[in-house]
Amino acid sequence: MVRASRLRVGVVGAGRVGSVLGRALSDAGHVVVAASGVSRDSVRRAGRLLPGAALLPADEVVAAADLILLAVPDDTLGGLVVGLAETGAWRAGQIVVHTSGAHGLAVLAPAAAFGPLTLAVHPVMTFTGVEEDLERLRGVSFGVTAEPEHRAVAEALVLEMGGEPTWVPENARPLYHAALAMGANHLVTLVNESMDALRTAGVIRPEQLLTPLLQAALDNALRHGDAALTGPVARGDAGTVRRHLRELVDHAPDSVGAYAAMARRTADRAIASGRLRRQDADALLDVLAPRPTIASAATSAQP
Ligand SMILES: NC(=O)c1ccc[n+]([C@@H]2O[C@H](COP(=O)([O-])OP(=O)(O)OC[C@H]3O[C@@H](n4cnc5c(N)ncnc54)[C@H](OP(=O)(O)O)[C@@H]3O)[C@@H](O)[C@H]2O)c1
Structure with missing residues (x-):
């Protein structure tokens, strides 16, 4: 040095x-x-x-x-x-x-x-x-x-x-910064969206529920990448995701777009990494397919 x-x-x-x-x-x-x-x-x-x-x-x-x-x-x-x-x-x-x-x-x-x-x-x-x-x-x-x-x-x-x-490298600087913003800044927004929805669901101290869960998810994602994914998207559980969207339309309409976009990206990554088999993903991808409004997708689809 x-x-x-x-x-x-x-x-x-x-x-x-x-x-x-x-x-x-x-x-x-x-x-x-x-x-x-x-x-x-x-x-x-x-x-x-x-x-x-x-x-x-x-x-x-x-x-x-x-x-x-x-x-x-x-x-x-x-x-x-x-x-x-x-x-x-x-x-x-x-x-x-x-x-x-x-x-x-x-x-x-x-x-x-x-x-x-x-x-x-x-x-x-x-x-x-x-x-x-x-x-x-x-x-x-x-x-x-x-x-x-x-x-x-x-x-x-x-x-x-x-x-x-x-x-x-000089030419990678904007992408480097976009990557950090996606991780650190959007994480803050995701956590706050989740806490708001939990409060709406009647949970008085959402941070108490989320702290161990989110710490484990972050730790697992940093260690194991896409293999850390759990939850309804990873299971191809279209019915649950459809119900999530409906509830968000009713109680947190401003969160619907972000939830659907992240769920779509999560599904793509789950398929690409072999976490979700393509043939098990069709119903889920249909629920998440772009429609005139995602609200109409959630309300028109039948369970
Ligand atoms: N905060 C973070 O977590 C963080 C982390 C890593 C990198 N950065 C980077 O570090 C840089 C500074 O961020 P920051 O968060 O420290 O900003 P900040 O707290 O807003 O401080 C900005 C400083 O710049 C001065 N300033 C504003 N406009 C100026 C001008 N035209 N000419 C001269 N001085 C001016 C301000 O003076 P007055 O207060 O008198 O207006 C203030 O002292 C940014 O490039 C940011 O991206 C920030």
Whole structure:
């Protein structure tokens, strides 16, 4: 491992991620000299997690630092890099890192044109900008996109923050991010849909039912892939799925589309993985076949 020397760090965007990664770099022996942020939340986070850093405008943060952490919303990153280039902020010898999962190195090209080494270093973790986030960094993967000659620097920075680099090719970056969003973000929505339906069914503490079930399902899926699937779709139990759809139409109509789409995809995967025999799936696929509205499918079909 190449150990980066003690660097002056500038955090552009003392948000949930910037403040925590800035603190992790400080704990690793670097010096966070400056940070930017104007909202009350960012100012508070900087005061708590980056106590020695001067609060400055972004261009002054860049001017004061050797290692610049750009931790701003994805959609503002490109404009910010260009704006900073127009102020003449970038210079050779700097390391410029952004933390966006969706972007690779291209968004940093206007900075690289002035000589800095650029890296896309995305922590695969959810942050809220509190001290506990630092604990969660230990052993976390970072999706890193870097030119081959810059990988040693990227690896050193990630290891210093407590993480492990996973190399992501530049052109795979959007797909990599879509995959993570599908898993982590949609999981949150699925869990909340399930909890709402359980409450509607009269269950007072849905989290009590779901915690062991969902933990086991997640663990099994991560270990065994499609072989972890259980439930009516895996059994080809069309009657049960039809009743599910009817109940959702009556009690949770906003969930019907998502349930049907996931059930269809679950059936496809169950067939492809040999979990469900094609000849046993016909009735189920018929229940799930796209119709003018899935509500009409649920109400018109006979048990
Ligand atoms: N949160 C997560 O769980 C997570 C995990 C991995 C990666 N990421 C990535 O990390 C990046 C930052 O996310 P975040 O969750 O930390 O966002 P955040 O909490 O909303 O913080 C964004 C920071 O950027 C500043 N900012 C906003 N617009 C700016 C602009 N035009 N110029 C300069 N600074 C600006 C904000 O300052 P003010 O508060 O003053 O507006 C704030 O300090 C994103 O690319 C995100 O995809 C997030």
